[in-house]
Amino acid sequence: MPIPNQELIDLYRKMLTIRRFEERVALEFKRETIPGVVHSYIGQEAVAVGVCANLRNDDRIVSNHRGHGHCIAKGADLNRMMAEIYGRKSGYCKGKGGSMHIADFSIGMLGANGIVAAGLPIAVGTALAAQLEGGDRVSVVFFGDGACSEGEFHESLNLASIWKLPIIFACENNHYGVNTPVRDAMAVEHVADRAAAYAMPGTVVEGNDLAAVYRATRDAVASARAGDGPSLLEFKTYRWRHHFEMTSIPDLRPREEIEAWKERCPIAHVERRLLREGVLKKEDLARLDAEVLSRIEDAVGFALASPLPEPAEALEDVFSE
């Protein structure tokens, strides 16, 4: 069953929001108005949006260092996200986390994570919680191909499988760990091949095709909700930008490869369908884009209007009451 038209427009808007958000963050980082480091999600938008379209507010996700897209797809507030990235008091984490640690527990977004693969065991814990609660909540953990070389990948898939936990392992294979090609880091061709070792279904999915991501996730989520255990989904995709918005390490990927993947833009792919099927006209797309850009502008305005934290606020939140 194809994605209904109204939902498709909503998902398109979300993908575009991620794209425009990330473009602005990259620009502001270059302008040196954002401290620290940021990892751009541009090029992978169909994954976050197609996966999260199948989740409820009370389902839980755990993200990684490249997490802005996951936050937006799960429904995070752009103002508080941008404020956190700017290190402001009004940010999601009061300026204590920054780009790599945005979380919003009220929408089941249990945090981005700066350590590769560290989110997998945490997500397994959330799925165990869901199972113990006895409802039909599911968990999703997003991670890259790089995480699949960590020991926690093995431990987590094994735990989820032996306990039949309601979790979807969403691997975004963007083909590189910084500059190391995945073919140099893995002996099997697909991450999904490894699912066999854990007696769980493993599926290779065209990660730049929103409909394909949506369908594959819908099936995996239905299976998890029904108590049939975990799935490993491998979304083949590509990041358009460098590992991070810094020049301290060069981007060694072949230019022609980057350009070829840009031709397979996940957003243009949806646009073509919307136009082809007469769901939206060109002027509708332009209007929608203007709305999104204005929303991003508001978020930047909110961040800049927010005060920086007082230095001594560093002493708060080490422990909970």
Add this chain to the structure above:
Amino acid sequence: MKPEPAMTRNTRKITFAEATLEALQEEFRRDEKTVHLSTDVAIPLRKEFGAARIRATPIAESSIVGAAVGLAGSGFRPVVNLRMATFGFVAMDQMVNQAAKITYMFGGQARFPIVYRMTVGAGQSMAAQHSINPYPMYMNVPGLKIILPSTPYDAKGLLKTAIRDNNPVISFEHAALTNLSGEVPQEEYTIALGQAAVRRAGTDITVVALARMAHLAAEVANEMEREGISLEVIDPRTLVPLDKESIRESVAKTGRLVVVDEACQTCGAAAEIISLVVEDRRLFRCLKSQPARVCGLDVPIPFSPPMERFAVPDKERIAAAVRAVLQEA
């Protein structure tokens, strides 16, 4: 100084291990959100609370420590028994980068109530990969609370409090104390974190001693009393939070300080305790002699009994340090 919570009339003798089991049983009855994760299942717990809450895990320390973070962030209250503290190092990322920091990095928007239990200490001829006292390392990680009980009474009361705490708490339990018997009340009780116990009241010198060393220090106090030397033995019982006030009060009274810890000396809890005394201008001026520490040697814990005994403090070394500090004018 706060007095030791009064021992009630209805006590019985139980071991350290029995006391911690009772703590778990009581808290698991009290709160159905408690979950136990360990490679070895405690049979009485599984019998009473079932296999879903008392989970046998594969040998996967990182993921078990991390799963506890996910459980806690989802409203549960996990207890993880890692067995040996040396195994805990396998899970260092989840312990230090995740459990300890996550409340802070997320701006306090969620609580992470977790208890990690680990066995520490020398004396079992288990060699260096099964014997260590790593609590000073963890003291250096903001976001972790640390309990270090030395008696069955403390083990039960502190573990119950740790389970109710809304933060990650590590319970370091000395292997040589497992079968130690002690009086424990029939009635329910808890012990607040951050309250030292005075094991022996005295006037000449303050001896702060941790875990098993508190027992040795008390024995030294008994022996030296016959010579007319009065030791005040303080057992901090918890390292984070640390009852600094009780230590300061005692040193203000005696003017002399020896700190005894089985852990390696370098960057240890003993150094921290001496610092909090000498950095206090008022207390520094009260000192009648320079403080001393009696710690484990800076070596991995050796296997063969004579070397192992040599590597950790004993009563002779404690007594010698006490005499040396007393002889300083």
